[in-house]
Amino acid sequence: MTIFSKRKCSLDTYKMEADYGVDPLWCSKCGYNLDIDDFPLSDELKSELMN
């Protein structure tokens, strides 16, 4: 069991791609836009990603 088990998508791999208005994390398989708040990232790293 992983922290991602609640999602439809298996999230084997994901990519970071900056885009306006959405979080910059995407599943590289199905293109699902991931909620960055669901990732176990530090607030510092999150704000870096959002910049």
Ligand SMILES: [Zn+2]
């Ligand atoms: Zn996916």
